[in-house]
Amino acid sequence: xxxFRMPSLGADMEDGVLVEWLVKPGDAIKAGDVVAVVETQxxxxxxxxxxxGVLDSQLVEPGATVPVGAPLALIRAADEPPNAQAPARSAxxxxxxxxxxxxxxxVAAAPPVVQVExxxxxxxxxxxxxxxxxxxxxxxxxxxxxxxxxxxAIQLADLEAPPKAAPRPAGxxxxxxxxxxxxxMSRSKREIPHYYLIDTVDIQASVEWVARINAxxxxxxxxxxxxxxxxxxxxxxxxxxxxxxxxxxxxFRPGQAVHVGMAIxxxxxxxxxxxxxxxxxxxxxxxxxxxxxxxxxxxxxxxRSSEIADPTITVSSLGDRGVEALFxxxxxxxxxxxxxxxxxxxxxxxxxxxxxxSVLTITLAADHRVSDGHRGALFLAEVGRLLQHPExx
Amino acid sequence: xxxxxxxxxxxxxxxxxxxxxxxxxxDPTADLREQADLDSMDNLNLLTAIHQRLxxxxxxxxxxxxxxLDGAVAYVQAALGPE
Numbered sequence: 162x163x164x165f166r167m168p169s170l171g172a173d174m175e176d177g178v179l180v181e182w183l184v185k186p187g188d189a190i191k192a193g194d195v196v197a198v199v200e201t202q203x204x205x206x207x208x209x210x211x212x213x214g215v216l217d218s219q220l221v222e223p224g225a226t227v228p229v230g231a232p233l234a235l236i237r238a239a240d241e242p243p244n245a246q247a248p249a250r251s252a253x254x255x256x257x258x259x260x261x262x263x264x265x266x267x268v269a270a271a272p273p274v275v276q277v278e279x280x281x282x283x284x285x286x287x288x289x290x291x292x293x294x295x296x297x298x299x300x301x302x303x304x305x306x307x308x309x310x311x312x313x314a315i316q317l318a319d320l321e322a323p324p325k326a327a328p329r330p331a332g333x334x335x336x337x338x339x340x341x342x343x344x345x346m347s348r349s350k351r352e353i354p355h356y357y358l359i360d361t362v363d364i365q366a367s368v369e370w371v372a373r374i375n376a377x378x379x380x381x382x383x384x385x386x387x388x389x390x391x392x393x394x395x396x397x398x399x400x401x402x403x404x405x406x407x408x409x410x411x412x413f414r415p416g417q418a419v420h421v422g423m424a425i426x427x428x429x430x431x432x433x434x435x436x437x438x439x440x441x442x443x444x445x446x447x448x449x450x451x452x453x454x455x456x457x458x459x460x461x462x463x464x465r466s467s468e469i470a471d472p473t474i475t476v477s478s479l480g481d482r483g484v485e486a487l488f489x490x491x492x493x494x495x496x497x498x499x500x501x502x503x504x505x506x507x508x509x510x511x512x513x514x515x516x517x518x519s520v521l522t523i524t525l526a527a528d529h530r531v532s533d534g535h536r537g538a539l540f541l542a543e544v545g546r547l548l549q550h551p552e553x554x
Numbered sequence: 555x556x557x558x559x560x561x562x563x564x565x566x567x568x569x570x571x572x573x574x575x576x577x578x579x580x581d582p583t584a585d586l587r588e589q590a591d592l593d594s595m596d597n598l599n600l601l602t603a604i605h606q607r608l609x610x611x612x613x614x615x616x617x618x619x620x621x622x623l624d625g626a627v628a629y630v631q632a633a634l635g636p637e
Binding site: 376429 | 602
């Protein structure tokens with residue numbers, strides 16, 4: 162019997178609210194299946210399991226706040242008998258979650274949990290479990306609801322007449338998301354000795370190659386330059402492993418694969434940088450399809466636990482309406498972030514003559530505990546070099 | 555196809571991509587991406603919707619001609635005929 166636990170979806174996460182079970186006791190599950198939906202500061206997240214078997218029993222009810230590492234359900238092997246002494250389902254306890262009975266331990270394949278800092282916690286709204294569930298279903302921002310229950314707690318009745326507000330994507334609590342970003346970025350600036358490098362490269366070859374590819378394709382199959390950026394970053398990171406991985410408990414652990422976190426802005430404020438798994442191994446069309454899918458799901462407020470937990474390096478691109486350069490803040494426990502500015506036309510010297518070229522400014526912010534500027538410069542130059550040969554990406 | 559039908563498709567797609575945008579408050583002669591804060595992925599999704607729902611081919615080189623609501627209506631009408 163394996164305990165399926167509340168995963169850690171970031172250094173700043175203390176607990177999550179179970180919104181919905183997607184698997185019933187007795188259902189067969191395989192590795193990678195989405196088992197439940199959990200509401201966190203980052204929005205509603207689909208939690209996957211990495212242990213195949215049969216869902217034996219659910220240990221918590223929707224609406225319960227569950228600390229990171231605490232068991233959510235029991236999973237038994239396919240040939241194992243059902244658990245006769247399954248623990249009683251614990252009552253929802255949104256206000257005072259029980260201390261985890263075991264030290265926080267993530268599900269398999271998630272990185273070790275980083276010590277949580279209490280200063281990152283927000284005052285929690287008092288909300289009845291049923292009201293929290295309904296709010297999650299309807300995308301109601303609980304911070305805008307006035308509670309009439311005991312101690313000002315928000316109850317179902319308080320949600321009957323939802324407040325008039327601009328429509329927002331379901332599943333986001335923008336106050337909480339801002340707090341999550343603040344906690345992660347404050348920790349980053351406090352703990353990570355960043356160094357910064359910047360390089361401007363001729364990107365004409367990639368611009369023309371993408372235009373040539375797209376000319377023959379309907380809009381749903383077109384590529385964006387951003388797909389080339391992610392691929393180049395991933396391929397370069399594989400060759401420079403000190404920029405790909407996690408710095409935890411005083412030591413750097415190189416990533417086993419390259420899972421590029423793609424910074425995605427969320428309308429209304431905030432951002433997320435979930436992983437595209439095995440980025441370096443994806444063909445550009447497949448990578449582009451994954452990017453479209455991920456952006457769509459993130460903006461709709463639905464992403465998966467492994468996408469949150471797994472990034473090994475982040476790529477941030479402000480796109481073609483942005484600015485020429487951006488310097489990123491490393492997302493802990495990662496050790497590097499690449500920033501791509503917008504493509505601009507500039508006078509450029511090619512073979513001794515000034516000519517108009519499309520150029521791109523790429524930056525690297527990296528962790529000085531793990532690497533130095535010399536290797537950083539080689540890594541950044543490799544990204545630029547790869548973009549000179551888009552057909553090889 | 556008339557202007558109202560074309561705008562309705564764009565309105566529905568924008569409601570999905572940019573739900574906070576007041577569609578009736580948009581200036582039909584001004585750049586839509588700037589007004590609605592659409593990034594390149596949003597823009598690609600909008601072109602995809604116009605292509606798939608209205609059956610209009612939009613070669614990549616023509617994408618700039620759909621940068622305003624008026625431009626998009628004119629482009630679709632030129633491709634399909636006004637009625």
